Amino acid sequence: MLKYVTRRLLYTAILLLIVSFTIFYIFDLIPVDPARLICSKQCTPDLVEANRHRLGLDVSVLEQWWRFIQGLFQGRTYGEGGVEDIYCGAPSFGYSFNRHECVSTIIADVFPTTLSLTIGAFVLWLSVGVSLGVLAARKKGKFADRASNVFVLVGTSLPTFITGILVVLFIVLKFHLVNPLELGDWKNPITDPIGWLRTFFFPCATLALAYAATYTRFTRSNVLEISSEDYIRTARAKGLSEKVILRKHTLRAALAPIVTIAGLDFAGLLGGAIITEGIFGLSGLGKLSLKAVLETYDLPIIVATTLVGSAFVVIMNLIVDVAYAYLDPRVRT
Amino acid sequence: MTKFLEVKNLSVSFPTEDGLVKASNDVSYSVDLGKTLAIVGESGSGKSVSNLAIMGLHNRATTQISGSAFLNLDESPIDVISAPEETVRRLRGKVMSMIFQDPMSALHPYFSVGNQIAEAWSLYNEGSKRDGMKRATEMLDLVGIPSAADRVKDFPHQFSGGMRQRVMIAMALVNNPKLLIADEPTTALDVTVQSQILKLIQEIQKEFNMAVILITHDLGVVAEVADNVCVMYGGKIVETSAIDEIFYRSQHPYTTALLESIPRVDQFGSHRLKAISGQPPSLIGLPKGCSFAPRCQFVSHVSGNRCTTEDPELTEKAKDHFARCFLSTEQIHSLTGRNVKA
Amino acid sequence: MNSENILELRGLQKHFKVGGAFGRGKTLIKAVDGVDFTVGRGETVGLVGESGCGKTTVGRTVMKIYDPTAGSIIFEGEDISKLSRREMKVRRSKMQMIFQDPYASLNPRHTVGTIIEAAFIIHKIEPTGGRVKAIQELLEMVGLNPEHINRFPHEFSGGQRQRIGIARALALKPHLIVADEPVSALDVSIQAQVVNLLDDLQKELGLSYLFVAHDLSVVQHISDRVVVMYLGKVMEIATTIELFANPRHPYTKALLSAVPIPDPIIERKRERIILTGDLPSPANPPTGCVFSTRCWKVQDRCISEAPVPIQISPNHTLACHFPEGTSNS
Structure with a gap:
């Protein structure tokens, strides 16, 4: 197991180097010259x-x-040959001459928002999707199963931007559950958990809906499939109670593949976050990169956010693989 | 005299869209401690379903079960068919255990074999996790897994097919059950491994004085291990008796046809096999009359159209020898030539 | 070469590379490691052994489903081991295969007629009297109702589906049929029907069979000669009666003694040779004789030196340093 993890860590580091270089190369190919953009009339x-x-x-x-x-590890001085030299400490992601700030500072500023949104959505969809899926599987053909099927249909057919607009329309504007003026205000979840919830619950729920629906369906079919496996019959033949069979034997096997998909979906969530952040006026990573691309063409920010995004995917991949190897002994080699 | 397990008029049916599948139809048999009952039949003959019913492994909501199956325990007999589900569950793994055909899919791929055996042990025993693993190691040793202590933490995929079946046996026997139901335990295994596993089951049976029900399609395996035999066809028992009676003085045309249709390694020559024509019956809407009649070569020897209009009862043809056929003992023995003095 | 042989295998090898990402940790599985035997015209050769012995790989390599790693496959006097797929197409009509699982090998969306007709279409053959008539004749030949030409595989029972598989194999009038466990998925009462059918067809059409199976009773019944394999190598080859009455290789002896006989009195008297342990991994076979790790007669020479198959009598070939003595039976 340790050998496997070390090997995977090494591969991940190499992959990240290749990804970062590719990003630099792509932006070098794009025929926009930042040096000309910041040049005055x-x-x-x-x-x-x-x-x-x-x-x-x-x-x-x-x-x-x-x-x-090098800057990532040692910090770096920018603006050589200009009026002043600026030093950004490690890890330095570059310097935005547009905003006169180190990119690492800018990212550190918006990252908690994005992280709140994605983690909140992740926890929400996973808990709702998995528990609803298990419930539907156990009550197959009964009311709970049919009700969850309606949820699946609604959830999978509503695009996130529509859900987002509907949520804003009804919950914020019509029922006043959230003060529209407070929409998108950053609250620290440790010092102000209620305020944090008020800001993030509905954006998270919006983002989570489609995923939760897919996970409900996936969990349901997985649990049903595993329930008919021979080893579940063996567990029953041993004299285990239905509760233990479900909790230990069925769920362990049914949820292992969900871990894989959940990890990758979590990484891919940044894309969905751009839309949700926009609708709810949250200033997160998505909004930052969108602005950097569309308005200012702030290359250091674009490069840094792209890199953070892809690093996120690569690292989640690593976590998923290691988690899967932990769950399924057959993968460990 | 009461035997350890006594099954009486056990019927198991599954309602389906196409109709009621009568998988096991009015089946009665018994087996005593230290003895082996073989239940022989082809796929779809219903040889497994009645035993799954004894173990309580059918979903009671979707299965119709009638009849009784008494386990004559020291305390008091229990009918596992009518007993509450929870009572039957507390007998599983403790008084009665079952092993299955495919030892790969019957073991959970995510848990170590020691973990799975210890889990079965800790259901009925007080003790720490470590005690459970210790007991698991003892069991693995008992069923002949080399260097059991090193392998107890291995996972099922790290074992060969034969070793996996040994693990299954270890798990089934960890609480010293009185009844072991083995459902085609060697069908998925190679022949040299099959003889190892059969020998192991016999040794353990002797050591713990267990009753064994062996479900199989292989008459060779039956000849090797059984004391008594039930031959099943179309969901019914067509013949049942002691082993030599079945092999040498069979009283049912299906049994004799089956014995004659299989090639044997000890009989040479390019004789033509005596194949049984036709197909096994569907268990939905069985034909009127005897289920074997469409394939039976002796139908014309029974007067009238009795075979196709009337289902023969299971009758005692000789002492402790029951068969479901209208032919008399003399008739069938002269037709098949099977009346060998042992 | 002997013109009486329809098939001759010389030093046939098939190795597989498995596992290992980034080109590392790959293991070489020697599934078939130097196999020599022949199949005579009109003869049935049984190829037996336990799972993992390479018998199925031999069958598939003969059919060129796999390309051999080394050695030659001489079919009707011509080495086909290095022929390309296109060159094989012509020859393949003369050698056909029957599979174990009749259901998995028949396309469920095609009717029986379409399934058999495909053979004619692929090989651009127009039988005299038309394809429909030819298909109906084939169905009749394998004991199916010719009127069922428009039925789908799921409408047939397991035994009938195997008959469809046989009809398909016969469509191109092959000379050699490689049958891979053709009866092991069938019910006991159906096995005899299919075995008899194969027997009849052989007599009628003069077919040669390479019959790959693990069930020694069936192999004993159908074969003229038997090849016993273990871990990719041939242990013993003999005529059926010779092999079953007088097995010389310890492995053959153990294998035969393990087969249960449906006769309780014989069973009670029989002495079994119970082999200890498991089949070694084909990725890491034992040195010397591959059977040495489980053989009860093993000696130093068996571990240091692999025995080569030697013809000990006109109809008996053996690869063992210390063979069993001839018995009187």
Whole structure:
């Protein structure tokens, strides 16, 4: 097991290096020149060149990438040749000349919002989806099963942006469960858990709905399939009670594949977060990167958010694989 | 004299969209401690369902079960068919155990074999997890798994097919049950491994004085281990008696046809096999009359159309030898030539 | 080569590489590791052994479902081991296969007629009298009702489906049929029907069979000669009567003694050779004789030196340093 984890860690580190370089390479290919963008109206080729040097874009992609990697570990000084030198401590994700801030500071600022949203949604959909799925499987063909089927249909057929608008319309504007002025206010979940819930519950629920529906269906079919396995009959033949059979034998096997999918869905949630953040006025990673791309073309922010997003996916992959190996002994080699 | 397990008029049916499947129809048999009863039949003959009913492994909500099956325990006899589900559950694994055909799918892939055996043990015994694993190791040792102490924490996929069946046996026997039901325990195994497993079951049976019900389609296996035999066809017992009676003085055309249709390793020559024509019956809407009549070569020897209009009763043809056939003992023995003095 | 042989295998090997990501940790499984035997015209050769012995791989390699790693497959005087798929197509009409699971090998969405007709279409054959008539004749030949040509596989029982599989194999008038466990999925009372059918067809059409099976009773009944395999190698080859009456290889002897005989009195008197342990992993076979780890007669030489198959009499070949003596029976 330890050997397996070490090996996977090594692969993940290599993968992250490749991913980060690919990101640098792609943005180098895009025919937009940030040095020209930040140049004022009286732009001269010399000025552009000076800007380029200041932004650190006057060296090869490989060199840019290497400096970035070094910055991650050692911190880095930006704005060489400009009016002032700025130092961003490790881990440095770059410097936004647009906002005059270290990118790491900007990300640290918005990250808790995104994390609250994604983790909240994740916990919500997993608990609702799995418990509803188990319930539906146990009461197969009865009322609870049919009711959960309606939930599945509604949940899977409503796109997140529609759900989001409906939630805002009814819950915020019509029933006033949340003060529209407080919508999107960041509250610290430790010092102000109620306030945090008020801000995040509905965005999380919006984001979770479609996933919860899919997970209900998936859990239901998995539990039913496992229930008819021979080893469940063996468990019964041993004299175990139905409760133990469900909790230990059926769920262990039925939920293992759900762990895999849940991990990957969690990583992919950042994409969905962009929409949800927009609807609820939350300033998270999604909003930040959207703004950086559409409004300011703030390359350091774009690179950093892309990298954080992909690192998220890669690391979740690692966690999923290790978790799966822990759950299913057949995978461990 | 009462035997340890006495099954009387046990019927098991499953309602389906196509009609009622009468999987086991008015079945009676008994087995005593230290003895082996073989239940022989082809797929769909109903040889497993009555035993699953004894174990209480059918879903009572979707299965119709009637009749009785008494376990004559020291304290008092219990009818496991009419007893509450919870009572039957507390007998499973303790008084009666079952092992299945495919030892790979019958073991949980996510738990170590020691864990699975210890779990069965701790249901009926006080003790720590460590005691459970210790007991599991003893059991693995008993069923002949080499270096049991090292392997107790291994997972089912790390064992070969034969070893997995040994693990299943260890798990079934961990609480010293009085009855072991073995449902095709060697069908999925190679022949050299089959003889190992059969020998193991026999040894353990002797050691713990267990009653064993062996469900199989293989008459060779029956000849090897059984004391008594029930031959099943179309959900009914067509013949039952002591082993030699069945093999040498069979009183039912199906049994004799089956014995003659199988090739034997000890008989050479390119003789043609005596195949049984036709197909086994469907258990939905069985034909009127004897279920074997459409395939029986002796139908014309029974006067009238009795075989196709009337279902023969299971009657005692000789001492402790029951068969479901209209032919008299003399008739069938002269027709089949099967009346060998042992 | 002997022109009487329809099939001759010389040093046939089939190795599989399994497992291992990024090209590491791959293990080599020597499923078939140097197999020599022949099948004569009109002869039935039984290929027996326990699971993992490589018998199925031999059958599939003969059919060129797998490409052999080494060795040659001489079919009707021609080495087909290195032929391409396209070159094989012509030859394949002369060698056909019957599978174990008749249901899995028949397309459930096609009628029996379509399934058998496919053989004609692929090989662009127009039988005299038309395809429908040819298919109906085939159905009749295997004991099915020719009027059932438009039925689907699920409408047939297991035994009947195996008959459909046989009819399909016969459509192109093959000379050799490789039958891979053709009766082991069938009910006991149905097995005899199919065995008899195979017998009749052989007499009628002069077919040769390579009959791959684990059930020694069936193999004994149907075969003229038997090849016993263990862990990718041939242990013993002999005519059926010779092999069953006078097994010389300890493994053959153990195998035969393990087969239960449906006769209680014989069973009570029989002495079984119970082999200890399990089949070793084919990825890591024992040195010397592959059977040495389970053989009760094992000696130092068995571990250091692998015995080669030697012809000890005209109809008996054996790979053992210390064979069992000839018995009187």
